[in-house]
Amino acid sequence: MTTKPAIGFCGLGAMGFGMATHLVSQSYPVTGYDVYAPTLSRFASAGGTPSSSLSESAKDKAFYICMVATAAQAEQALFGTDGIVAALPQNAVLYLTSTVPSSYAQSVSKKLEDIGRSDVYFIDAPVSGGAIRAANGTLSIMAGASGAAFEKGKWLLDELTAPGKLFIVDGGVGAGSNMKMVHQVLAAIHIISVSEAFGFAAGLGLNGKEVRDHVIGGKAWSFMFENRSVRTLAEDYFPGASAVTIILKDTGIITSMANLVDFPVPLCATAEQLYITGLNKDYGANDDAGLVRLWTTEPVASIQSSRSDDEKKAKLELVSDLLIGIHLVAAAEGVSFAKHLGVSLGQYYELCVEAAGGSAVFKEQAPKMIDILEGKQNEGEASLKSYRDALKAVVTEARNQRIPLHLGNGALSLMEQAGKEGDFTSLLKLYSVE
Template sequence: MSEIVENPRRGIVAAVIGLGSMGLGMARSMKRAGLDVVGFDVASAAVDRFVADGGRGAATPAGAAENADVVVCVVVNGAQTEAVLFGADGVASAMKTGAVFISSATMDPSVARALSQRVAALDLHYLDAPISGGASKAASGELTIMASGSARAFDTARPALDAMAAKLYELGDAAGTGAAFKMINQLLAGVHIAAACEAMTFAAKQGLDLARVYEVITASAGNSWMFENRMPHVLAGDYAPLSAIEIFVKDLGIVQDMARSERYPVPLTAAALQMYLAASGAGMGRDDDSSLARLYAQLSGAELPGLIGERQSR
């Protein structure tokens, strides 16, 4: 008779606060791995989607966190994370002693350190664990997670982390370290997207075949992951938001604030941030971050796929 192997994740309760494109995929990945997952989102339709997948839904963050071993918070920034923890119906008052709060929002490292101290005072664990990989990686359980926190926090969170991540980087025992690593990533990502959009629209201004530009550049030294990932949106003229302009308004703003406090120059970040701000001011804030190409087209008269009508309507 074959021996029955017990699933070590079975019986572990995970709450996910924030069921957007990232959080929903993370919740589904944990459920697929055998965790008991309950979700909450301010948009009831997002909760309904997760329940339709066989998950459990909650009416409040506190309701989701009751009896949870792990609470995964997938919101936009530090202020929203603080509200999830300590606001009305916040999870901190509902979590059981020894549970771990996994913070996945992008935020200033100093904010992560402050939240960690407040959580620790309640006999809870805080794992500073920002994420990278996009919605598709979240859905497949193949995120990159940049995490820092105590050994106990990692041990408690391990089943959830293993279910969500293909690459888990354990970056030390101090909250804030994971956040700092994420900000370095965001600096590069934001600048690379801006450079890709500038280059592709400049190619359009030269009258080049943009599909051939994409083919040649992705096989050449000038390629970047962001060029390869974002420029198909430009080629398709499809700016439906997978990652919005406002994300980089926020994130590059954080980088610039951090740099200013350290008296460190970040001229490339500053230039890219101005372009994201301009795109937001032009009404593209909720559109895909590849919309910087649209902004360049408006400024230069370059013609991009799908944008001739848009330019005439403005």
């Protein structure tokens, strides 16, 4: 029997716990640390070795994964008193899998050098896919590092990812975080669109279960809708699996970077205001699926519809059209920002389409957008008219029923800006700032 290498881990939240226990299930000895003691007991029950301090979790570990929530937490965990880096052995591989600004990931490299620990192989490796895929070892990971670091440490990323879902991003440390950020453009918009869709449906008197059945498998599908709607229907928000504070943090990384480089991200900015509104209503620690409460306090799974089947079908179509319109503009915003930042669009597509940012619209239409941005002949139909007309009907119904559609109206305004004869090219031009 081969002895597998010991792994240090800190940050046993929804994602980190899944990742760490997956490694345990693969017979790795994993020593885990978290500030929240009950999590450590759960981790011990799952076969992990709980640690009482960061330095202890890092001692003698040639491989260490840091999966805390924010850059500020990472800074403290890595370099603070009794922290990880000081305790790591020479030539250890350190993985930062949190979603952080690329500039922060780069600052870690620099700091390692500054404090005389350039022996540490640092890999910038944010993840995507949600808690279930974390626990199954089938995440998507986008990683940036030196060739030497990958040579020594790529194997562990393979353990955490599904086949073909480890994306080695060109550009070294920071490139992984950059890719994650542009992926999160889709995630940030899609997550709140789930609540907006259920809020709209509730205002139309539709039962949430019927909404889910209608959306799943159709053109309005998104990973986030399929994933979050389970918790929306169950009102499983306390704490649920993914807190509002997490996506708010990720969205802030996007909008801050966009401001820095003077790039417009109108739908992300709209999403951010809704996350902040949720935070201010004390929903911050709750699951982001609970943001449907910005629209309705009635449990959406309990709504009794008195509509005829035909009426119901027509209204369900409106809900789908809302999501489709939002997803289309989200795709344009995502690919355009990726292009602006010099991210490989082919890799971006390949990554997003099966990660948490995926949607049916993205899968079908993003390739056309990428062709346009790369100056290739665009073969496919790419008029906005059908999308715009459908979204206008949605927005009109919402206006009549007094249901706020922040993203729906934002997406429609952009389609209107693209002009009466607007197509994907004119939509993308709205993001082509120089």
